[in-house]
Amino acid sequence: MHIDPSVTDWSRAQFALTALYHWIFVPLTLGLTFIVAIMETIYVKTGDEWWKKTTKFWMGLLAINFAIGVATGIIMEFEFGTNWSNYSWIVGDIFGAPLAIEGIMAFFMESTFFAVMFFGWDKVSKRAHLISTWLVAIGSNLSALWILVANAWMQHPVGMRFNPDTARNEMVNFWDLLFNPNAYTKFLHTISSGYVLAALFVISVSSYYLLKKRDIQFAKRSIIVAASFGLIISLFNLTTGDDSARQNALNQPMKLAAMEGLYNGKSRAPIVAFGILNPKKSYDNNESEFLFHIDVPDGLSLLGFHSFDAYVPGIKQLVLGDKEHNIESAASKMAKGKEAVAALKAYKEAKAKGDKAAMQTALEKFNANAKYLGYGYIKKPADLVPNVPITFYAFHTMVTFGFWFIVLFIAVLYFSMINELEKKRWLLKAALWSLPFGYIAQEAGWIVAEVGRQPWAIQDMLPVGMATSNIASSPVMVTFWLFAILFTALLIAEVKIMTKQIAIGPKEA
Amino acid sequence: MYKTFFSSIYRFYLDGFKEMKLGKKLWLIVAVKLFVLFVVIKWLFFPNVLQEHFKNDKARSEFILNQLTKGE
Numbered sequence: 001m002h003i004d005p006s007v008t009d010w011s012r013a014q015f016a017l018t019a020l021y022h023w024i025f026v027p028l029t030l031g032l033t034f035i036v037a038i039m040e041t042i043y044v045k046t047g048d049e050w051w052k053k054t055t056k057f058w059m060g061l062l063a064i065n066f067a068i069g070v071a072t073g074i075i076m077e078f079e080f081g082t083n084w085s086n087y088s089w090i091v092g093d094i095f096g097a098p099l100a101i102e103g104i105m106a107f108f109m110e111s112t113f114f115a116v117m118f119f120g121w122d123k124v125s126k127r128a129h130l131i132s133t134w135l136v137a138i139g140s141n142l143s144a145l146w147i148l149v150a151n152a153w154m155q156h157p158v159g160m161r162f163n164p165d166t167a168r169n170e171m172v173n174f175w176d177l178l179f180n181p182n183a184y185t186k187f188l189h190t191i192s193s194g195y196v197l198a199a200l201f202v203i204s205v206s207s208y209y210l211l212k213k214r215d216i217q218f219a220k221r222s223i224i225v226a227a228s229f230g231l232i233i234s235l236f237n238l239t240t241g242d243d244s245a246r247q248n249a250l251n252q253p254m255k256l257a258a259m260e261g262l263y264n265g266k267s268r269a270p271i272v273a274f275g276i277l278n279p280k281k282s283y284d285n286n287e288s289e290f291l292f293h294i295d296v297p298d299g300l301s302l303l304g305f306h307s308f309d310a311y312v313p314g315i316k317q318l319v320l321g322d323k324e325h326n327i328e329s330a331a332s333k334m335a336k337g338k339e340a341v342a343a344l345k346a347y348k349e350a351k352a353k354g355d356k357a358a359m360q361t362a363l364e365k366f367n368a369n370a371k372y373l374g375y376g377y378i379k380k381p382a383d384l385v386p387n388v389p390i391t392f393y394a395f396h397t398m399v400t401f402g403f404w405f406i407v408l409f410i411a412v413l414y415f416s417m418i419n420e421l422e423k424k425r426w427l428l429k430a431a432l433w434s435l436p437f438g439y440i441a442q443e444a445g446w447i448v449a450e451v452g453r454q455p456w457a458i459q460d461m462l463p464v465g466m467a468t469s470n471i472a473s474s475p476v477m478v479t480f481w482l483f484a485i486l487f488t489a490l491l492i493a494e495v496k497i498m499t500k501q502i503a504i505g506p507k508e509a
Numbered sequence: 510m511y512k513t514f515f516s517s518i519y520r521f522y523l524d525g526f527k528e529m530k531l532g533k534k535l536w537l538i539v540a541v542k543l544f545v546l547f548v549v550i551k552w553l554f555f556p557n558v559l560q561e562h563f564k565n566d567k568a569r570s571e572f573i574l575n576q577l578t579k580g581e
Contacts, residue, residue, distance in 0.1 A: 067535035071543060078550070081557035089559055089573050118532070119525025166566070167573040345578035469558045470576070479554045486545065493538060 008468045010476040011083035016450070017480060018075045020443055021487035025069020025494070027442050030144060030191050031198025032062045033137035037130075038225055044130050054218055056121070057506035058202065061498060063118060068494040073147075075483065083476055087457050087467035093170050094160050094177065095150050102146035109139030144194075145187050152183035154458050155449070156251045162370060162461075164347050164363065182247050186449075189240035192233050193445060196405055197438040199230025203412055204435035205502055207428040210421065218506045224416050231409035237402065242303060248452075249304030249312070252459065254384065255452035257315045258391040260300055263289050265314035265322065271299025272396070277389055283316040283382075315388070319381045330381035337375030340366055344373075374461040383463075386454040394447035401441035408434055 036059050043051035077099075080088045088095075116124060116132035124132070153159075159176030160169040171177060203226045206219035248256040256262075261277050262269065275293035301310040313327055321329025343366035350358035378384060412431055415421040421428070453459060457467035563569045 063532065063535060067539050070539060071546060074546060075550070078555035081560070082555045085558040086573060086576055089569060115522060115525065119521060123521065123524075164574075166570045167577060168570070341578060344574070348574050348578060466577070471558060475554055479550070482550065482554070486550075490538075490542065497534070 006473040007083070007471060007476060008465050010473050010480060011079070011468050012464060014083065014476055014480045014483065015076065015079055017487070018072070018079065018483055019446065019450075021483075021491070022069070022072045022076070023442060023446055024439060024491065025065055025072060026144070027190075027194030027197045028065045028201055029062065029069060030141055030194035031196070032058060032065065032201065033133075033140050034195060035198050035202055035226060035229060036062055037133045037137045038229065039222075040130050040133050042225075044126050050217070050221070053506055054221055057218070058222070059117065060501060061201075061205075064494065064497050064501060066114070068490050068497075072487070072490070082471070083469055084457075084467055085469040087462060090167060090462060090467075091154075091169055091458065093168055094153055094157075097171065097174065098146040098149045098177070102143050105139060105146070106143045109136065109143065113139060141191050144191055148187045148190055149178060149180070149183045151449075152180050152186045153177060154456075155186070155453055156180060156182040156247070157458055157461060162373070164344055164366060165351070182251060185240060185243040185247050189237065189244050190445075192237045192240055193442060195233040196230055196237060196402075197442055199226040199233065199409070200405060200431075200435055200438040202226035203230065203408075203431050204433075207431040208502065209505070211425065211428050211432065213422075215505050215507075216422070220416065220421065223412060223421065227409045227413040227416065230405065231413060234402070234406045234409060238406075241399075241402070245303045246306065252453055253313050254315065254318050254386065255391070255448075256300075256304055257313065257318060258386045258388045258452050259395040259448060261289055261388060261392045262300065262312060262314045263316050265312055265317040265325070267301065267309055267311045268298045269300040269304075269310075269312040270295035270297050271303060272296075274396070275392075277392055279389070283314075283319050283385060315385055319384060330375070330378070330384050333372050333375040334378050334381070336369045336372035337378065339376075340369035340373045341376035343369065371460060374456065374458070374463055374466075377463050377466045378455070383455055386452050391448055391452040394444040394451065398441045398444040398448060401437045401444075404434070404437065405441075 036055055039051055039055040039058065042048075043055055113132045113135045116129065117136050120129050120132060157169070158180050159171060159173040161172050162168075163170050177183070202222050206222045206226070209215040209219040210223075245256065245259075248259070257265075260269075260272055261275060261281075263281060263283055272290070273294045273296050276291045278287055278289060278291050281287045281289050298308040300312050301308055304310065304312050311325055313322065313325060317325065317327050319330045321327055321332065343362045347359055347362035347366060350356075350362055408431060411427055412421065415424050415427060455463045455465070457464045559569045559572070563572060
């Protein structure tokens with residue numbers, strides 16, 4: 001296929017831009033809905049009007065974030081049809097079900113229970129309002145489930161078969177798709193990271209009030225709820241992160257190797273606590289991997305395979321192969337992929353001639369090599385290596401901030417409990433300025449997930465170069481900049497409205 | 510009975526919108542954004558390539574199969 005490579009690059013850039021901007025708004029909504037639901041539950045249980053006021057204030061900020069962020073994800077669906085039409089056709093049947101469920105669920109939850117949550121104070125009973133608030137929290141998170149099921153399928157395609165007559169993947173088992181281990185791991189890790197961001201947001205805004213010596217009781221109460229919630233979820237997030245790494249070790253070993261800058265595989269592989277990659281290093285030279293690094297012994301073997309002794313393949317072994325550890329070389333996979341492509345062509349031609357025997361022979365050959373299909377479009381083995389520096393630094397940024405948030409939640413909770421938080425201005429300042437780290441960690445997580453799996457649009461099945469449409473690159477360039485302007489305007493609007501509302505404070509909530 | 514039910518839902522939303530303070534600005538942002546996304550951007554820049562160029566799924570399948578096997 002002869003697709004202009006610049007179309008692929010611009011389409012990737014555009015998708016990355018829209019996904020990263022979309023993800024500025026989503027995680028706060030996912031987490032803040034739960035924090036608001038917890039606060040309202042305390043109000044209903046205690047009958048304390050203070051909690052109602054507290055709930056209403058955070059609900060107002062949730063409304064701002066929701067209104068600005070809503071429908072920003074729909075742009076990605078536009079892009080599927082225009083820039084990624086080959087991909088859309090090939091995955092169509094698989095994506096159809098989860099995205100349809102998501103669309104219906106989002107519409108009904110958002111139009112019904114969001115309305116009750118925002119308009120229903122004093123119009124429906126306390127209990128009905130509380131149920132609506134919880135349903136918004138559960139519904140918006142379930143909505144995320146279906147998107148992440150679709151994403152997980154691209155990372156680890158299961159529950160389908162490729163139909164050579166229609167050139168589409170057809171769902172064979174919906175439950176395999178839903179219970180794809182990559183799906184629930186990704187879902188839990190993604191939503192829990194959103195909860196951590198929301199907890200940080202509440203703590204950060206509340207710390208601002210304490211630093212300004214205003215709305216003291218409101219801020220203290222909010223901090224206790226958010227720090228407790230944030231700490232529990234952060235610890236849970238560690239376990240889901242561990243599961244994600246294990247899924248990578250099993251299904252996307254190249255991504256795991258890139259995350260750790262591991263070029264040479266080893267048993268008892270250490271994990272890099274801090275490191276600076278050697279920019280000259282490649283899988284086919286003998287340069288050292290790092291200019292500087294501090295390791296945790298055996299950490300990567302433990303993380304990837306839950307065993308100190310486990311062998312973790314490096315980028316070199318994954319490209320060149322390693323018979324001792326039963327790792328197939330890229331060259332061998334590419335040869336099988338080319339056989340799959342040739343068999344697909346033979347099947348198509350035999351079908352056109354009505355030659356059933358030749359069709360059967362070609363189909364058998366195709367099925368024998370079908371799992372290598374994507375490798376048939378790879379030009380050279382080096383193309384199977386993702387961008388190691390971006391994946392490595394994004395992963396370590398995410399993990400570093402993840403640990404920092406745990407320390408922060410513990411410190412904030414401890415000083416809140418002994419009623420000394422107001423005196424610890426250094427901690428309040430640290431909490432205030434940690435909010436951007438939360439957003440950086442969120443985006444870094446998606447960069448690891450998506451850059452680390454390149455060159456695949458669908459793992460082992462379809463490289464990005466084959467997934468793009470055969471169109472000119474200029475309209476994609478134009479819309480890239482259009483989206484950059486639109487999203488930046490939305491972000492500025494969010495920050496302006498949000499900061500104005502925070503400056504007004506909970507008095508008018 | 511149905512009339513009362515639907516009119517009470519209508520009143521619920523109407524009163525909700527009327528009583529909004531910050532919400533009016535937010536709804537304006539939502540409306541402008543949806544207009545820009547669905548009318549301007551989708552209409553001008555994002556045709557569904559396969560839907561536009563091919564009459565039916567058979568033709569689309571053939572096109573994609575040709576794309577997948579072109580290099581061979």
